[in-house]
Structures are given as C-alpha cells and as structure tokens.
Amino acid sequence: MAEGLNLARLWRDMLALCRLAPHEHVAVLTSAAKPSPYATHALLAAEAAGASATLLQVSDLNNLPPAAMAAILKSDLLIDLAFSHDARVFGSLGNGLRVLVAVEPPEILARMFPTMEDRRRCLAAQHRLGYAKTMHVVSDAGTDITFGLGEFPSKCQYGFADEKGRWDQWPGAFVYTFPNEGSSNGTVVLDRGDILFPMKSYLQAPVRLTVKDGFITDISGGLDADFIKDVLESYKDPNVYAISHIGWGLSANGRWNTLGFYDKAGTEGQDGRAFYGNFLFSTGPNSGGGGKRSTPCHLDIPMRNTSVFLDNQAIVLRGEVMPDDQRVPAPAALAAE
Ligand SMILES: [Fe+2]
Structure with a gap:
C-alpha cells in the first residue's frame, strides 16, 4: 500500500x-x-x-x-x-x-480520487456530447469512422454518486453515448498498446475493423485480430458485432500503463477506461443506453493517439483534450493563478 x-x-x-x-x-x-x-x-x-x-x-x-x-x-x-x-x-x-x-485496489482509489473539478469537466463533456449530431474519429494508425448521434442520451462517470438516481464508480472520469442505430460507418484501426477489456491485455499489433451500418463486417491483422475474431464468433450472435458505447477519457490521474503493474484479478481497469484523452470504443449491446440490443459479449477498447471531432469541432486531438471546459489545467496554469 x-x-x-x-x-x-x-x-x-x-x-x-x-x-x-x-x-x-x-x-x-x-x-x-x-x-x-x-x-x-x-x-x-x-x-x-x-x-x-x-x-x-x-x-x-x-x-x-x-x-x-x-x-x-x-x-x-x-x-x-x-x-x-x-x-x-x-x-x-x-x-x-x-x-x-x-x-479497485487502494492505490488506485487514492491516486484517482475524484474531485468536484472532475465532476465539472465531465458534465461539460456530457453537455457537449449531448447536442452533437455526428462524431468523427481518426488516427495516424488508419482509423476513420463516423457515428451518427442524437438517438441516445450522453452520459458520464465522474467517480461519486451525489445526485438521486446516479450510478457511478469510484474511480472514473469519462463521457460516452451510443451511436444511432445503423449509423456507424468507416474503419477502426486498433493500434499497438490499445487495451482490450475484459481481457485486460495490451494489443501487440494493429487490428483493422471494417464497420458498415453499425456492425463490424471484417476483422483483419495478426494474432490479436485472430483472437478478437474467435471471441466474437464463439457467441454465435450477430449482435456481438454491433457498436456499443463510444466516448473519451477525462481522468486527471488515470494511467494507460496500470495494467502492467497488476495481475488480471488485481484491478478492474478503471485506469484504462478513463485515462485522459483516450477514445473508448466498444462492441455489443446498447441496452444500457436505452437501445433494444442486448448481448452478453461486450468489449471495451480504450485507444490512444486518436482524434475525436463532434460536428467538425476538435474535442480530442491525438490524445489531447481540447475544449477549455474539459481540460485538466496544466501545472503552469495552476501555479500562475
Ligand atoms: Fe463498456
């Protein structure tokens, strides 16, 4: 400890x-x-x-x-x-x-202990996401995908349950929604170092996912691609190929590297899901957001070095959160105040 x-x-x-x-x-x-x-x-x-x-x-x-x-x-x-x-x-x-x-273990509860600032930034992101009509995500690795938005509400986690009816998890700071049914089209290239949950593993090489009208239609790459393909195929359920929640990480103290310090039972992975500026892509159900699609297979895949645009406004640029009301102030800015 x-x-x-x-x-x-x-x-x-x-x-x-x-x-x-x-x-x-x-x-x-x-x-x-x-x-x-x-x-x-x-x-x-x-x-x-x-x-x-x-x-x-x-x-x-x-x-x-x-x-x-x-x-x-x-x-x-x-x-x-x-x-x-x-x-x-x-x-x-x-x-x-x-x-x-x-x-999560004590070190993670303490290091990522939430603040009212986290709440403020997450609610600002939820508000911005709530009126977006499209999300466009690109990366140097080859991701280029568009999601229609507006059918489902935007949500966030900020790490504590202060309002009636609020479900939250200590710790966590991220925002998400679900794409409109059938609206996701393009390519997602999962890159080396992106994280696969619930397996709690870092991908070793790129995996190319082709997405048409809301569903993954092709998976190609090396061993990691074969693994993902085999997991999804094992369910014999077309809904496992659908897109689930999408959003970005806003944690001031979550770290991408944390899975390297714990065995798989040692952490649930809130660092990976929430680290600042990730794009959290996921597959499977949308019943948690108000949709009708449920399936037991759900992969959370936090990605690094991606750029997220809402209606052409840059929200995350290569892993850096852009809007002032969502950014963690830089130490120099804090010192100058
Ligand atoms: Fe998830």
Whole structure:
C-alpha cells in the first residue's frame, strides 16, 4: 500500500462527495465468497457521518436474495463493493437510489480520487456530447469512422454518486453515448498498446475493423485480430458485432500503463477506461443506453493517439483534450493563478 494512504480518510471524503446526509440510510454490499476489505471502512464512515448503515453479504451478486433487495430498496445510497449486475439495482435508480461501486485496489482509489473539478469537466463533456449530431474519429494508425448521434442520451462517470438516481464508480472520469442505430460507418484501426477489456491485455499489433451500418463486417491483422475474431464468433450472435458505447477519457490521474503493474484479478481497469484523452470504443449491446440490443459479449477498447471531432469541432486531438471546459489545467496554469 502506498505510503500515507489512509483508507478511513478516503472513505470519509468519498461519502462527503456523495453528499451523505445524517438522516440517510446506506447499504454496503459485499460478496460472501470474497468479502471486500472496504466493508468496515464504508460502514464506519457512514456511521461517522451520522447515517445508518447495513452490511449485506451475498453469495449470488447477479441475483440478489429478497432480503438484500428489500434492504437496498429502503436505502438512499448503495455502496456496492462487489459490482452487482442485478438488473433490479439499476431499476431502483428511478426511485432515487444512488449507487457507488468501489472495487479497485487502494492505490488506485487514492491516486484517482475524484474531485468536484472532475465532476465539472465531465458534465461539460456530457453537455457537449449531448447536442452533437455526428462524431468523427481518426488516427495516424488508419482509423476513420463516423457515428451518427442524437438517438441516445450522453452520459458520464465522474467517480461519486451525489445526485438521486446516479450510478457511478469510484474511480472514473469519462463521457460516452451510443451511436444511432445503423449509423456507424468507416474503419477502426486498433493500434499497438490499445487495451482490450475484459481481457485486460495490451494489443501487440494493429487490428483493422471494417464497420458498415453499425456492425463490424471484417476483422483483419495478426494474432490479436485472430483472437478478437474467435471471441466474437464463439457467441454465435450477430449482435456481438454491433457498436456499443463510444466516448473519451477525462481522468486527471488515470494511467494507460496500470495494467502492467497488476495481475488480471488485481484491478478492474478503471485506469484504462478513463485515462485522459483516450477514445473508448466498444462492441455489443446498447441496452444500457436505452437501445433494444442486448448481448452478453461486450468489449471495451480504450485507444490512444486518436482524434475525436463532434460536428467538425476538435474535442480530442491525438490524445489531447481540447475544449477549455474539459481540460485538466496544466501545472503552469495552476501555479500562475
Ligand atoms: Fe463498456
């Protein structure tokens, strides 16, 4: 653990960002098979804030038992330390439940600890993405693809759950939406060093994806291309070839290199998904954004050194975030203030 890392203080500060009020109730969810080391910190921090708190230890994270669901429904904030994918949890957001997922190791929680500045920049990006009609993405490696936008809302993660109905994950700072159905056309060239999730691996050589009317129609390249092709083919489901969410990374402290420091079970990969100026491309479902397409295969692929244009406005240029209201101020600019 990094020197000076104080989990009690981090949890206190996180619950303050989540605007936990003394009259509120917190549910802390953890896995019976692999209890989270954060459960005690979360419970103590909630009680120190004057809130009441319940620990829920469950064996099936994707099919929560009735008693756990009942406790969650009575709560204002669910601290999910096991990353449940139970659809009823997402369904509860409409009733005002706030959900905060926290599964990364302590060093990542501390290094990428979110701020109100992250929130401000992410909401500015969400607003900009929300009124765009097209996204055009290019790279020196050969990417040149256009996505129609406007059918689905823009969303962001900024690392804490402060508003009623907000689902977020500590840490993370990125913005995304889903392309209009059938509107994605062009070529995506995944380059050496781009990241493949959930495999948590760095690509070793370029992979060329041809995209027509919203679906990948050809995959070519070397071993990495063969691997991706084989994974997608194994599902026997045409929807795995569709384009899922698209967006860009805005984390001030997320690092592309982090997967090189952990074994695969050691991190969930929020660094890779959120590092500043990435283009996060993904494949498969769009049900999470309001679309009708669902499929169990979902690849998140953060790409480096790409340029993202919204309606011809440069938003990211070769991995550098451009709009003033989305940029992390340079250290010199901070010092001059
Ligand atoms: Fe994803």
